[in-house]
Amino acid sequence: MEQQRWKQRPEGSNWGEFGSDDQLGRVNLIGPEQVRKGAAEVHAGRSFCLALPLDLPGGNALNARRNPPRLQPTWRGDTPVLNYGMDGLVPDSIDVVSDDQVLICLQYSTQWDSLAHVGARFDADGDGAEEMVYYNGFRAAEHVRGPQEMAESGCGCDGGHLSHADALGIEHMAEHGMQGRGVLVDLCRHFGRERRLIGYDDLARIMESDGVTVERGDFLVLRTGFAEAVVEMGGKPDPQVLHHSCSVLNGRDQRLLQWITDSGIAALCADNYAVEAYPAPDVAGRKSVLPLHHHCLFKLGIPLGELWYLKDLAAWLHEHGRNRFMLTAPPLRLPGAVGSPVTPVATV
Template sequence: MATRWKRRPEGSTWGDFGEDDQLGRLNLLTSEKVKAGIAEVKEGLSFCLSMPLDFPGGAVLNPRRHPPRVSPTLQDGCPCLNFPLARLDARNTDVLSDDQVTLALQYSTQWDSFAHVGAFFDVEDNGVRQKVYYNGYRANEHVVGPRDYRPEGDVDVDGPYGAHALGVANMARKAIQGRAVMIDLKKHFGLERHYVGYDNLMRVLDRDRIEVTPGDMLLFRTGFTEVLVGMNRNPDGDVLARTAAVLDGRDDALLQWISDSQVAALCADNYAVEGLPALERTLGQRPALPLHQHCLFKLGVPLAELWWLAELAEWMQAHDRHACLLTAPPLYLPGAVGSPVTPVATV
């Protein structure tokens, strides 16, 4: 029994990979799984799966997240862009440029870590729900923010802030790499909004003769970022809300399949992977982000959003292929709960 919890969520993997595990299903990216990914490399062609990090543009998709701001660093108070070092020492012939960025880490092509979404859950089995994350890691102890939100009133918290556990640095150390499988939902459902549940997904896998094996990372191409990029950094929220397939996080059969299949990660070219708002099929209290809670909180399956999958998907269709080697480590940034990523698929 883990020291952080006496009771774990039903159907979760808490403790399955060890009491102090912070990698979840990424533990299934073994050396054998990396070799399975390498075995999918036939042509030696590589595809960049990232959008430019200043997409989508504006803050339409998420009002908390704004475009990156790139600026020069300063050298003696001067912007270091085309900066002549001769100003410091006349003997120098160098010209330097050096910059910095203010970036919402989950603005564009990204990974979600397990510190991104937790839940209220009775980990002590005493009838009191607490704010916890995957494998029982605690809010305000392992994931620390400047304010503790309490029913009786908010309390300011002393730092240091950030994800002291479950952050993207763990994923970076793992150096995410292995076999990935393309599931082309755009091919089957077009660009209209469609909530894809278990039955839909099984039909797609059957029709395309796709085999999913434990430890695979799944790539869901919906066409969302293809529409988004076409808007050229001026996204239309109403149009995007009606665009492309999304996974139905309220479909219990779909969630059970994610559990049973032992996939290591879900990566999609849309926003949030699952449909927002989630379809309403339940009464009473329920997660607003059911797929996020199932994957990040219960299973330890990381989610990736807003990937660029168009060229890879089209190449795979043309060559009757479905699998590739995927290399996609996030930034090695201690304390961060999410990260931009430049994934590379090799076929």
């Protein structure tokens, strides 16, 4: 049974429009028609991997709390199961087995942000007091739980969980499929790797120049050249160079935010670190330091893809006078996670 968790919703949000218990947001717009539109873009039968290697950017210089993946074998007692001879278990066996595991930061490399990634302090109850809430009014501590709440409930003991998004977890996107039509806007082709704050005027001008149109339910994909610079650094990223390179969206541009609302896009993806400039241009008063995340994840339920690798796809599309493709990009079906690695595949 649906229950409304809020008495007032943020201005300009779509809370409740897909149902009071909705956990997909604008991903709901990716239905059978959008999948067919994506499939209709397949003519050459060629596919492009849009993921960086999962060990890039490399180190943790770009984000101190996110570390590269750590691979290790599984173990049978004190013996690593790597080049493991099965004759120790089954006499006369000729089999050799390798089996591994990984410790990974889910948003280290090419990734999706779930709708539980960024929330806000907002008076959802209409009583003058702000609560910590996420898209569609789901509550911090109640629906998105950290170590304290997990310990108090006793729910983390069996799986060893220290956090869990009971609502808005990444698994909902995985179950939906995340497959449809992608539309590429190549900012790098116009601006190179110049650090440039992209607002509505720049975006609209480039889309008109390149004949790009975006329709309801599309994945909007932005190439800036950032991921290409990361690859060239070979696992040793230079934060000073990267933080002053390539285009970033201006999350303070209200016309840009309104265009995102009006466009009907179901997801917004880019090859850079946060899609938008971080920190955003300063303004007076209380505000979000990630206003585009606030607008997309918190208000509209638009998931964000970050650090996608777009160079090869962009070159092929430009050569063939195209900007649309079929996109297949499901995250891990990992219940309770607030982000996920992804290996997007574009098919043309």
